[in-house]
Amino acid sequence: MYMWKPKSIQLVIKLTKLCNLRCKYCYEYPYLGDKRKIELTDIEKMFQNILPSVVEHSISKVEFVFHGGEPFLLSASYYRSIFEMQQRIFGQAGILFQNVVQTNLINLKPEHVQLIKDDVISGVGVSIDLFGEERVNQSGKSMDHRTLANMDILAKENIFVSVISVLSGKTAPFYKEMFAFFDKCNTTWRLLPIDLTGYEGQHDDNLLTAVKLVKILKDLFDQWIQSESAIKFEPINEYMDIAISFLNSNETLHKFSKETDDSLFIINTNGQVFCEADAYNDLFAYGNIFTTPFSALLSSSARKRAIERANLITGSVCNDCMYYGHCSGFRMAESTTEKLYWDVNGNISCTVIKPMVDYIVEKLTFDNTFPLSKGSLSTDKQLAVL
Ligand code: SF4
Numbered sequence: 064m065y066m067w068k069p070k071s072i073q074l075v076i077k078l079t080k081l082c083n084l085r086c087k088y089c090y091e092y093p094y095l096g097d098k099r100k101i102e103l104t105d106i107e108k109m110f111q112n113i114l115p116s117v118v119e120h121s122i123s124k125v126e127f128v129f130h131g132g133e134p135f136l137l138s139a140s141y142y143r144s145i146f147e148m149q150q151r152i153f154g155q156a157g158i159l160f161q162n163v164v165q166t167n168l169i170n171l172k173p174e175h176v177q178l179i180k181d182d183v184i185s186g187v188g189v190s191i192d193l194f195g196e197e198r199v200n201q202s203g204k205s206m207d208h209r210t211l212a213n214m215d216i217l218a219k220e221n222i223f224v225s226v227i228s229v230l231s232g233k234t235a236p237f238y239k240e241m242f243a244f245f246d247k248c249n250t251t252w253r254l255l256p257i258d259l260t261g262y263e264g265q266h267d268d269n270l271l272t273a274v275k276l277v278k279i280l281k282d283l284f285d286q287w288i289q290s291e292s293a294i295k296f297e298p299i300n301e302y303m304d305i306a307i308s309f310l311n312s313n314e315t316l317h318k319f320s321k322e323t324d325d326s327l328f329i330i331n332t333n334g335q336v337f338c339e340a341d342a343y344n345d346l347f348a349y350g351n352i353f354t355t356p357f358s359a360l361l362s363s364s365a366r367k368r369a370i371e372r373a374n375l376i377t378g379s380v381c382n383d384c385m386y387y388g389h390c391s392g393f394r395m396a397e398s399t400t401e402k403l404y405w406d407v408n409g410n411i412s413c414t415v416i417k418p419m420v421d422y423i424v425e426k427l428t429f430d431n432t433f434p435l436s437k438g439s440l441s442t443d444k445q446l447a448v449l
Contacts, residue, residue, distance in 0.1 A: 067361055069326035071124035072117070076101070076109075076330045080132040084167055084206065087197045088231050088269065090259035090343075091132060100137055101332055103144050105353045109334065110152045116357040117158055124159040129184070135166045139174035146183045161185045165227070167198070169206045171213040179222050187224045189214060193244055194237030197229070214248075225251040230279065232269040238279050239286060246290050253297040254283070258399045259342060266401070273404045273414035280419050288426075301394075302416065306423040308389035316388030318381075319396055321373040325361075327397070336360050338369050339397045347372075373397070380413050386420055 078101050080094035089095065101109075117125060127149070129142075146162070153160045163186035178184045191210045192198050200206055217224055226248075228234065228241055238254070245252040256276060257266055271279075284299050308314040321338075329337045334353035341347030347369050349360035360366065373396035381392040394416060404414040 066323050067120055067325065069120075069122060069324055071126065072122055072326045072328065073126045073128060074113070074328050074330055075128040075130050077130050077132070077332045078134055078137060080332060081136055082131060082133040082167070083136060083169055083200065084133070084198055085201050086199070086229075087233075088229055088257050088266065090261040090265075092261035092265065095132065097132075097332075099332065100141070101334075103141070103148075105334060106145055107148055107152075108354070109330065109352045110148055112352050112355060113357045114152055114156060114158070116361065117153070118156060119358070122158070124161070125153060127160065127162045128188075129162060129164045131165075133167055133170065134164050135168070135170050135172075135175050139172070139178050142178050142183055163188060165190065167191070167206075167210060168213045168217075168224075169209045171216065176216065176220060176222070179217070180220065187217065187222065189224045189226050190228075191226060192228045192234050193241055195231065195234035197231060197233050223250075225253065227253045227255055230254050230256045230271065230276070231266075232271060235271060235275070235279060238283060242283055242286050242296075245296075246287070246292055246294050249292050249294060251295040256402065258401050260401060270401065276415055277418050280415070281422050284419070284423065284426075298416075298419075302419045302423055305386055305390040305416075305420045306427060309386055309420070309424060310427060314389060317391050318388055319373075319377070319391040319393040321370045321396055324393075325366075325370075338366075340373065340399055341369050342399070376403075376411060380411055384413065384417060386417065390416060390420065 077091075079099065080091050080097040081100070082089075082091070082095040085092065085095060113125070116122075142162075149160050149162075162184045164184050165188040168187075168189045168191070179187060189210065190198070191207055193207055196205060198205060198207065214224060226245055228245075230238065234241070241254070242252070257270055260266055280299070280302075283296075284302075287293060287296055287299055325338065327339050328349075329339065329342045330352055331337070331343070334351040336349040336352050337343060337347060338349075347365050349363045349366045349369075352360065376398070377392040377396050380395050381387045381390070384390070395413060403411050406412040406414075
Protein backbone atom coordinates (compact mmCIF):
# COMPACT_ATOMS: atom_id res chain seq x y z
CA MET A 64 0.00 0.00 0.00
CA TYR A 65 1.38 3.36 -0.94
CA MET A 66 1.67 6.23 1.51
CA TRP A 67 0.34 9.38 -0.05
CA LYS A 68 -1.14 12.27 1.86
CA PRO A 69 -0.72 15.67 0.23
CA LYS A 70 -3.12 18.36 1.49
CA SER A 71 -3.94 19.48 -2.03
CA ILE A 72 -3.00 18.46 -5.54
CA GLN A 73 -2.31 20.36 -8.73
CA LEU A 74 -3.12 18.72 -12.05
CA VAL A 75 -1.54 20.39 -15.08
CA ILE A 76 -3.70 19.31 -17.99
CA LYS A 77 -2.45 19.65 -21.56
CA LEU A 78 -5.85 20.28 -23.13
CA THR A 79 -4.36 20.86 -26.59
CA LYS A 80 -0.96 21.34 -28.18
CA LEU A 81 -2.33 23.78 -30.74
CA CYS A 82 -0.83 27.24 -30.40
CA ASN A 83 -0.92 30.57 -32.17
CA LEU A 84 2.74 31.15 -31.30
CA ARG A 85 5.93 29.27 -32.11
CA CYS A 86 8.11 30.24 -29.14
CA LYS A 87 11.58 29.03 -29.96
CA TYR A 88 12.26 27.48 -26.55
CA CYS A 89 8.85 25.79 -26.22
CA TYR A 90 9.17 22.11 -25.29
CA GLU A 91 5.92 21.45 -27.18
CA TYR A 92 7.40 23.00 -30.34
CA PRO A 93 7.10 19.89 -32.58
CA TYR A 94 3.38 19.58 -31.76
CA LEU A 95 2.17 23.18 -31.85
CA GLY A 96 0.22 22.67 -35.07
CA ASP A 97 -1.72 19.67 -33.74
CA LYS A 98 -5.37 20.73 -33.63
CA ARG A 99 -6.59 17.89 -31.43
CA LYS A 100 -7.88 18.56 -27.96
CA ILE A 101 -8.85 16.27 -25.11
CA GLU A 102 -12.41 15.20 -25.80
CA LEU A 103 -15.00 15.88 -23.11
CA THR A 104 -15.67 12.16 -22.78
CA ASP A 105 -12.01 11.62 -21.82
CA ILE A 106 -12.13 14.56 -19.42
CA GLU A 107 -15.08 12.92 -17.68
CA LYS A 108 -13.24 9.58 -17.47
CA MET A 109 -10.21 11.40 -16.07
CA PHE A 110 -12.27 13.07 -13.34
CA GLN A 111 -14.00 9.80 -12.48
CA ASN A 112 -10.62 8.07 -12.19
CA ILE A 113 -9.20 10.79 -9.94
CA LEU A 114 -12.11 11.28 -7.54
CA PRO A 115 -11.84 8.04 -5.48
CA SER A 116 -8.17 8.75 -4.62
CA VAL A 117 -8.97 12.33 -3.68
CA VAL A 118 -11.71 11.13 -1.32
CA GLU A 119 -9.75 8.19 0.09
CA HIS A 120 -6.74 10.36 0.95
CA SER A 121 -8.80 13.28 2.30
CA ILE A 122 -7.32 15.74 -0.16
CA SER A 123 -8.95 19.05 0.58
CA LYS A 124 -8.44 20.81 -2.72
CA VAL A 125 -7.76 20.05 -6.37
CA GLU A 126 -6.32 22.72 -8.63
CA PHE A 127 -6.66 22.15 -12.35
CA VAL A 128 -4.16 24.07 -14.47
CA PHE A 129 -5.34 24.26 -18.07
CA HIS A 130 -2.21 24.24 -20.17
CA GLY A 131 -1.27 23.86 -23.80
CA GLY A 132 -0.46 24.84 -26.51
CA GLU A 133 -2.74 27.80 -26.07
CA PRO A 134 -5.80 27.01 -23.95
CA PHE A 135 -7.72 30.13 -25.04
CA LEU A 136 -7.89 28.74 -28.58
CA LEU A 137 -10.54 26.44 -27.12
CA SER A 138 -14.10 27.65 -26.87
CA ALA A 139 -15.72 29.01 -23.76
CA SER A 140 -18.43 26.34 -24.09
CA TYR A 141 -15.76 23.62 -23.79
CA TYR A 142 -14.65 25.10 -20.44
CA ARG A 143 -18.23 25.48 -19.25
CA SER A 144 -18.82 21.79 -20.00
CA ILE A 145 -15.71 20.88 -18.01
CA PHE A 146 -16.86 23.07 -15.14
CA GLU A 147 -20.28 21.39 -15.09
CA MET A 148 -18.53 18.01 -14.85
CA GLN A 149 -16.31 19.26 -12.04
CA GLN A 150 -19.32 20.52 -10.09
CA ARG A 151 -21.11 17.20 -10.60
CA ILE A 152 -18.13 14.98 -9.80
CA PHE A 153 -15.98 16.92 -7.31
CA GLY A 154 -18.41 19.53 -6.03
CA GLN A 155 -21.08 17.01 -5.08
CA ALA A 156 -18.43 14.96 -3.26
CA GLY A 157 -17.56 18.03 -1.18
CA ILE A 158 -14.14 18.50 -2.81
CA LEU A 159 -12.94 22.06 -3.31
CA PHE A 160 -11.60 22.69 -6.78
CA GLN A 161 -10.45 25.61 -8.85
CA ASN A 162 -9.34 26.17 -12.42
CA VAL A 163 -6.35 28.16 -13.53
CA VAL A 164 -5.31 28.83 -17.11
CA GLN A 165 -1.79 29.39 -18.42
CA THR A 166 -2.10 31.48 -21.56
CA ASN A 167 -0.13 33.67 -23.95
CA LEU A 168 -3.23 35.93 -23.88
CA ILE A 169 -3.03 36.76 -27.55
CA ASN A 170 -6.48 35.43 -28.27
CA LEU A 171 -8.82 36.80 -25.60
CA LYS A 172 -12.47 36.82 -26.56
CA PRO A 173 -15.22 38.42 -24.45
CA GLU A 174 -16.54 34.92 -23.66
CA HIS A 175 -13.15 34.04 -22.15
CA VAL A 176 -13.30 37.13 -19.98
CA GLN A 177 -16.79 36.06 -18.92
CA LEU A 178 -15.43 32.64 -17.89
CA ILE A 179 -13.10 34.40 -15.49
CA LYS A 180 -15.81 36.73 -14.20
CA ASP A 181 -18.05 33.70 -13.61
CA ASP A 182 -15.26 31.93 -11.69
CA VAL A 183 -15.22 29.02 -14.15
CA ILE A 184 -11.58 30.02 -14.39
CA SER A 185 -10.37 31.64 -11.20
CA GLY A 186 -6.69 32.21 -11.92
CA VAL A 187 -4.83 33.46 -14.98
CA GLY A 188 -1.15 32.96 -15.66
CA VAL A 189 0.20 34.95 -18.59
CA SER A 190 3.36 34.05 -20.49
CA ILE A 191 5.31 36.99 -21.87
CA ASP A 192 9.02 37.86 -21.98
CA LEU A 193 8.97 41.36 -23.58
CA PHE A 194 12.55 40.88 -24.76
CA GLY A 195 14.66 38.32 -26.59
CA GLU A 196 12.44 37.77 -29.64
CA GLU A 197 11.83 34.15 -28.73
CA ARG A 198 8.05 34.38 -28.38
CA VAL A 199 7.05 34.79 -32.00
CA ASN A 200 4.25 33.68 -34.31
CA GLN A 201 4.64 31.51 -37.42
CA SER A 202 5.86 34.56 -39.35
CA GLY A 203 8.56 35.15 -36.75
CA LYS A 204 6.87 38.25 -35.33
CA SER A 205 6.47 39.08 -31.68
CA MET A 206 2.84 39.37 -30.56
CA ASP A 207 3.64 40.92 -27.18
CA HIS A 208 1.59 44.02 -28.05
CA ARG A 209 -1.54 41.83 -28.19
CA THR A 210 -0.73 40.19 -24.87
CA LEU A 211 -0.15 43.57 -23.21
CA ALA A 212 -3.36 45.00 -24.68
CA ASN A 213 -5.31 42.00 -23.35
CA MET A 214 -3.66 42.33 -19.94
CA ASP A 215 -5.03 45.88 -19.93
CA ILE A 216 -8.51 44.58 -20.73
CA LEU A 217 -8.32 42.17 -17.79
CA ALA A 218 -6.93 44.88 -15.50
CA LYS A 219 -9.91 47.11 -16.36
CA GLU A 220 -12.17 44.23 -15.28
CA ASN A 221 -10.17 44.01 -12.02
CA ILE A 222 -8.91 40.57 -13.01
CA PHE A 223 -5.50 39.90 -11.51
CA VAL A 224 -2.95 37.95 -13.55
CA SER A 225 0.36 36.31 -12.66
CA VAL A 226 3.10 36.63 -15.24
CA ILE A 227 5.70 34.03 -16.20
CA SER A 228 8.77 34.93 -18.24
CA VAL A 229 11.38 32.53 -19.48
CA LEU A 230 15.02 33.14 -18.65
CA SER A 231 17.10 31.92 -21.57
CA GLY A 232 20.36 32.93 -23.17
CA LYS A 233 18.39 35.30 -25.41
CA THR A 234 16.25 36.93 -22.71
CA ALA A 235 19.00 37.03 -20.07
CA PRO A 236 20.61 40.28 -21.29
CA PHE A 237 17.32 42.06 -20.47
CA TYR A 238 16.58 40.76 -16.97
CA LYS A 239 16.83 44.18 -15.36
CA GLU A 240 14.43 45.73 -17.84
CA MET A 241 12.04 42.78 -17.44
CA PHE A 242 11.96 43.15 -13.67
CA ALA A 243 11.53 46.93 -13.91
CA PHE A 244 8.54 46.52 -16.21
CA PHE A 245 6.65 43.99 -14.08
CA ASP A 246 7.59 45.76 -10.87
CA LYS A 247 6.01 48.92 -12.29
CA CYS A 248 2.90 46.91 -13.27
CA ASN A 249 2.79 45.70 -9.65
CA THR A 250 2.03 42.18 -10.82
CA THR A 251 3.12 38.78 -9.57
CA TRP A 252 6.09 37.64 -11.63
CA ARG A 253 7.88 34.35 -12.01
CA LEU A 254 11.15 34.08 -13.87
CA LEU A 255 11.55 30.54 -15.11
CA PRO A 256 14.73 29.10 -16.62
CA ILE A 257 14.23 26.75 -19.58
CA ASP A 258 13.20 23.43 -18.08
CA LEU A 259 12.36 20.96 -20.85
CA THR A 260 13.52 20.19 -24.36
CA GLY A 261 11.20 19.69 -27.33
CA TYR A 262 13.72 18.37 -29.86
CA GLU A 263 17.42 17.67 -30.02
CA GLY A 264 19.54 20.77 -30.31
CA GLN A 265 16.64 23.11 -29.43
CA HIS A 266 18.48 24.81 -26.59
CA ASP A 267 21.99 24.79 -28.03
CA ASP A 268 23.70 27.98 -26.81
CA ASN A 269 20.50 29.05 -25.04
CA LEU A 270 20.83 27.41 -21.61
CA LEU A 271 22.45 29.47 -18.88
CA THR A 272 25.31 28.23 -16.74
CA ALA A 273 24.63 28.04 -13.01
CA VAL A 274 27.19 30.82 -12.44
CA LYS A 275 25.40 33.13 -14.85
CA LEU A 276 22.00 32.24 -13.40
CA VAL A 277 23.11 32.99 -9.84
CA LYS A 278 24.65 36.29 -10.92
CA ILE A 279 21.34 37.30 -12.53
CA LEU A 280 19.29 36.20 -9.51
CA LYS A 281 21.55 38.07 -7.09
CA ASP A 282 21.25 41.22 -9.17
CA LEU A 283 17.50 40.79 -9.31
CA PHE A 284 17.33 40.25 -5.56
CA ASP A 285 19.17 43.55 -5.08
CA GLN A 286 16.88 45.27 -7.56
CA TRP A 287 13.78 43.79 -5.93
CA ILE A 288 14.82 44.74 -2.41
CA GLN A 289 15.40 48.34 -3.46
CA SER A 290 12.03 48.58 -5.15
CA GLU A 291 9.13 50.38 -3.51
CA SER A 292 6.54 47.85 -4.65
CA ALA A 293 8.50 44.63 -3.91
CA ILE A 294 6.18 42.54 -6.04
CA LYS A 295 5.68 38.85 -5.41
CA PHE A 296 8.56 37.54 -7.43
CA GLU A 297 9.50 33.89 -7.78
CA PRO A 298 11.96 32.35 -7.24
CA ILE A 299 13.20 35.20 -5.01
CA ASN A 300 10.23 34.95 -2.60
CA GLU A 301 10.87 31.24 -2.24
CA TYR A 302 14.55 31.82 -1.42
CA MET A 303 13.54 34.51 1.08
CA ASP A 304 11.20 32.07 2.80
CA ILE A 305 14.02 29.56 3.20
CA ALA A 306 16.42 32.19 4.53
CA ILE A 307 13.88 33.55 7.02
CA SER A 308 12.96 30.06 8.20
CA PHE A 309 16.66 29.25 8.64
CA LEU A 310 17.22 32.40 10.69
CA ASN A 311 14.12 31.69 12.81
CA SER A 312 15.34 28.44 14.28
CA ASN A 313 11.91 27.69 15.81
CA GLU A 314 10.36 27.27 12.36
CA THR A 315 8.90 23.83 11.68
CA LEU A 316 11.07 21.81 9.36
CA HIS A 317 9.69 20.02 6.34
CA LYS A 318 11.60 17.73 4.03
CA PHE A 319 9.86 16.85 0.80
CA SER A 320 9.11 13.16 0.44
CA LYS A 321 7.93 12.28 -3.02
CA GLU A 322 6.24 9.16 -1.75
CA THR A 323 3.97 11.01 0.64
CA ASP A 324 3.91 14.59 -0.65
CA ASP A 325 3.66 14.20 -4.44
CA SER A 326 1.15 16.86 -5.39
CA LEU A 327 1.95 18.01 -8.90
CA PHE A 328 0.96 15.86 -11.86
CA ILE A 329 1.22 16.62 -15.56
CA ILE A 330 -1.45 15.07 -17.74
CA ASN A 331 -0.65 14.91 -21.44
CA THR A 332 -3.27 15.21 -24.21
CA ASN A 333 -3.26 11.42 -24.57
CA GLY A 334 -3.94 10.88 -20.86
CA GLN A 335 -0.41 9.87 -19.86
CA VAL A 336 0.52 11.14 -16.38
CA PHE A 337 3.98 12.33 -15.30
CA CYS A 338 5.58 14.19 -12.45
CA GLU A 339 7.37 17.45 -13.18
CA ALA A 340 10.93 16.09 -13.15
CA ASP A 341 10.26 13.30 -15.61
CA ALA A 342 7.63 14.83 -17.85
CA TYR A 343 7.27 13.12 -21.22
CA ASN A 344 9.83 10.44 -20.37
CA ASP A 345 8.01 7.19 -21.14
CA LEU A 346 10.10 5.30 -18.62
CA PHE A 347 8.50 7.48 -15.93
CA ALA A 348 4.93 7.57 -17.28
CA TYR A 349 2.67 6.59 -14.37
CA GLY A 350 -0.04 5.33 -16.73
CA ASN A 351 -3.13 6.59 -18.49
CA ILE A 352 -5.69 8.50 -16.46
CA PHE A 353 -8.37 8.16 -19.16
CA THR A 354 -8.40 4.40 -18.64
CA THR A 355 -6.83 3.75 -15.24
CA PRO A 356 -7.74 4.71 -11.67
CA PHE A 357 -5.41 7.26 -10.14
CA SER A 358 -4.70 4.81 -7.30
CA ALA A 359 -3.12 2.42 -9.82
CA LEU A 360 -0.96 5.20 -11.25
CA LEU A 361 0.23 6.13 -7.76
CA SER A 362 1.36 2.57 -7.10
CA SER A 363 2.83 2.04 -10.59
CA SER A 364 6.40 0.87 -11.11
CA ALA A 365 7.11 4.08 -13.06
CA ARG A 366 6.17 6.16 -10.03
CA LYS A 367 8.38 3.97 -7.85
CA ARG A 368 11.24 4.77 -10.25
CA ALA A 369 10.43 8.48 -10.03
CA ILE A 370 10.42 8.26 -6.21
CA GLU A 371 13.80 6.48 -6.25
CA ARG A 372 15.23 9.12 -8.56
CA ALA A 373 13.98 11.93 -6.32
CA ASN A 374 15.29 10.23 -3.17
CA LEU A 375 18.67 9.65 -4.76
CA ILE A 376 18.98 13.31 -5.65
CA THR A 377 17.91 14.72 -2.29
CA GLY A 378 19.92 12.04 -0.51
CA SER A 379 23.12 13.00 -2.26
CA VAL A 380 22.54 16.77 -2.51
CA CYS A 381 20.36 17.90 0.37
CA ASN A 382 21.15 15.60 3.31
CA ASP A 383 24.26 17.52 4.33
CA CYS A 384 22.87 20.95 3.57
CA MET A 385 22.32 23.26 6.54
CA TYR A 386 19.13 24.57 4.96
CA TYR A 387 17.50 21.16 4.54
CA GLY A 388 14.16 21.23 6.29
CA HIS A 389 13.89 25.01 5.91
CA CYS A 390 14.25 24.27 2.22
CA SER A 391 12.13 21.20 1.58
CA GLY A 392 14.42 19.98 -1.21
CA PHE A 393 11.35 19.89 -3.47
CA ARG A 394 13.00 21.87 -6.27
CA MET A 395 15.99 19.58 -6.30
CA ALA A 396 13.85 16.43 -6.17
CA GLU A 397 11.67 17.66 -9.02
CA SER A 398 14.42 19.12 -11.19
CA THR A 399 14.27 18.22 -14.84
CA THR A 400 17.58 17.23 -16.42
CA GLU A 401 17.84 20.71 -17.93
CA LYS A 402 17.80 22.22 -14.44
CA LEU A 403 20.35 19.89 -12.85
CA TYR A 404 23.96 20.98 -12.54
CA TRP A 405 26.96 18.72 -11.93
CA ASP A 406 30.13 19.64 -10.08
CA VAL A 407 33.67 18.92 -11.30
CA ASN A 408 33.54 15.47 -9.69
CA GLY A 409 30.47 14.54 -11.68
CA ASN A 410 28.07 14.83 -8.72
CA ILE A 411 24.77 16.66 -8.88
CA SER A 412 25.02 19.79 -6.80
CA CYS A 413 22.78 22.58 -5.61
CA THR A 414 24.43 25.36 -7.54
CA VAL A 415 21.56 27.85 -7.62
CA ILE A 416 19.26 27.59 -4.59
CA LYS A 417 21.96 27.23 -1.93
CA PRO A 418 24.16 30.09 -3.19
CA MET A 419 21.06 32.27 -3.41
CA VAL A 420 19.96 31.45 0.14
CA ASP A 421 23.56 32.03 1.34
CA TYR A 422 23.44 35.44 -0.31
CA ILE A 423 20.09 36.40 1.21
CA VAL A 424 21.05 35.15 4.68
CA GLU A 425 24.19 37.25 4.48
CA LYS A 426 22.16 40.27 3.40
CA LEU A 427 19.65 39.76 6.19
CA THR A 428 22.24 39.33 8.91
CA PHE A 429 25.23 41.45 7.95
CA ASP A 430 24.10 44.13 5.59
CA ASN A 431 23.02 47.11 7.67
CA THR A 432 21.68 48.84 4.63
CA PHE A 433 18.98 46.18 4.20
CA PRO A 434 15.58 47.90 4.51
CA LEU A 435 14.01 45.62 7.11
CA SER A 436 10.95 47.83 7.38
CA LYS A 437 10.02 46.99 3.85
CA GLY A 438 7.47 44.38 4.86
CA SER A 439 8.76 42.18 2.10
CA LEU A 440 9.83 39.46 4.51
CA SER A 441 6.69 37.66 3.60
CA THR A 442 6.39 33.94 3.93
CA ASP A 443 3.13 34.08 2.04
CA LYS A 444 3.99 31.48 -0.57
CA GLN A 445 1.96 31.30 -3.71
CA LEU A 446 1.13 28.18 -5.63
CA ALA A 447 3.02 29.05 -8.77
CA VAL A 448 1.35 28.31 -12.16
CA LEU A 449 3.61 26.16 -14.70
S1 SF4 B 1 20.89 21.40 -1.15
FE1 SF4 B 1 19.72 23.01 -2.16
S2 SF4 B 1 17.68 22.09 -2.56
FE2 SF4 B 1 18.74 20.79 -1.05
S3 SF4 B 1 18.10 21.58 0.96
FE3 SF4 B 1 20.03 22.65 0.45
S4 SF4 B 1 19.35 24.53 -0.55
FE4 SF4 B 1 17.60 23.13 -0.58
